[in-house]
Amino acid sequence: MMATTHVGFLSFGSFLPLPSRISFSKRRTFAMAALSDDPIREWILSEGKATHITKICPVGGGCINLASRYGTDAGSFFVKTNRSIGPSMFEGEALGLGAMYETRTIRAPRPFKVGALPTGGSYIIMEFIEFGSSRGNQSVFGKKLAEMHKAGKSSKGFGFDVDNTIGSTPQINKWTSNWIEFYAEHRLGYQLKLALDQYGDSTIYQRGHRLMKNLAPLFEGVNVEPCLLHGDLWSGNISSDKNGEPVILDPACYYGHNEAEFGMSWCAGFGGSFYNSYFEVMPKQPGFEKRRDLYMLYHYLNHYNLFGSGYRSSALSIIDDYLRMLKV
Known part of the structure; x- marks a missing residue:
């Protein structure tokens, strides 16, 4: 659909294991997530295995979500945020990405985390894949x-x-x-x-x-x-x-x-x-x-x-x- 966010990805060296169920911050844990000033940074510096974030770069995309590359000492992550829509939209995207990834056929970004932003809205963290110069063969x-x-x-x-x-x-x-x-x-x-x-x-x-x-x-x-x-x-x-x-x-x-x-x-x-x-x-x-x-x-x-x-x-x-x- 032509209004979605489309960006480039960059891969990182050591992949996190894909859990049997993608990590979602469900409603019962949203209050806990809200205690964190920045749940994206918190996840990257804990479950993401990074010790520090080196840079955060906005990435061009569509009109629905904001997109950023988080560079870290553990590699790069791709993050989409939406300040007006709750996590359900990104949960659907993450489940789809996970289902495609688990077929081990065509490559799709690996989803890692979906959650609520403390100030409202939601986010998704996923693999950052480095794109080539063409759409491929x-x-x-x-x-x-x-x-x-x-x-x-x-x-x-x-x-x-x-x-x-x-x-x-x-x-x-x-x-x-x-x-x-x-x-x-x-x-x-x-x-x-x-x-x-x-x-x-x-x-x-x-x-x-x-x-x-x-x-x-x-x-x-x-x-x-x-x-x-x-x-x-x-x-x-x-x-x-x-x-x-x-x-x-x-x-x-x-x-x-x-x-x-x-x-x-x-x-x-x-x-x-x-x-x-x-x-x-x-x-x-x-x-x-x-x-x-x-x-x-x-x-x-x-x-x-x-x-x-x-x-x-x-x-x-x-x-x-x-x-x-x-x-x-």
């Missing part, structure tokens, strides 16, 4: 992403353990056993309701609901398994480390149909070598081409709700094309 990226989808499975169905955000829009991840139901209700339906509430757009709402009720023919002969998705994979969230290995960041993770990962392909720059390598690991299923725009629709609707009418025509055109195709 598309063929390698396609293979690594497919390996993540193949390795990251859920026995709970489609969804995620927490709701998170797509840009600044809430993303509902309630566990659902049926993919068509999940995508219709928690992806398209949620965005269509936002458009109705925000703009009074009954046209896109009504036509969108007609499409929601008639998705089944697009999935005939398709075996949909819940795969771990980055969820917001556009060019700003894709990079490579200093060795040229692909890196993905700023996720909006959930478990869903692997094809939904390509919903931001209209601004991700995926080429033929990417798809060829991807489908060698995750074979293309029948009707892939017919479903591509369906997954783009979610993101066009989200951009419409976030940035205004410039994205409305694209979203409505996709809806109308499917209504004609499905003859409903």
Whole structure:
């Protein structure tokens, strides 16, 4: 999602062990965290294994969070803060980063700590990865992403353990056993309701609901398994480390149909070598081409709700094309 914070990372030599559960300051411990003048510094100088912080450098990013690099004698850490939003947003990001990291496939920053700021707001501390000079090899990226989808499975169905955000829009991840139901209700339906509430757009709402009720023919002969998705994979969230290995960041993770990962392909720059390598690991299923725009629709609707009418025509055109195709 194009409004998220996108920055460079720098790796540090000795990694901290990734705990079985990421360290969160839950509400019952927020009072304790508030006793510290600077919980970020406190964590870095204790659990972060640093003895002193050498410098703190602001890092350029988007319009949602502030980002900084903390240089220490134990290496560098990347810290994002938000002075107006509680820890739940960063908890969702950390759980997603941790889930991707634990697949041991494509590289993602390791999350270390999420907590509340004493003066209000929240923070997340994570690994700092040194970016290379390019986005890396598309063929390698396609293979690594497919390996993540193949390795990251859920026995709970489609969804995620927490709701998170797509840009600044809430993303509902309630566990659902049926993919068509999940995508219709928690992806398209949620965005269509936002458009109705925000703009009074009954046209896109009504036509969108007609499409929601008639998705089944697009999935005939398709075996949909819940795969771990980055969820917001556009060019700003894709990079490579200093060795040229692909890196993905700023996720909006959930478990869903692997094809939904390509919903931001209209601004991700995926080429033929990417798809060829991807489908060698995750074979293309029948009707892939017919479903591509369906997954783009979610993101066009989200951009419409976030940035205004410039994205409305694209979203409505996709809806109308499917209504004609499905003859409903």
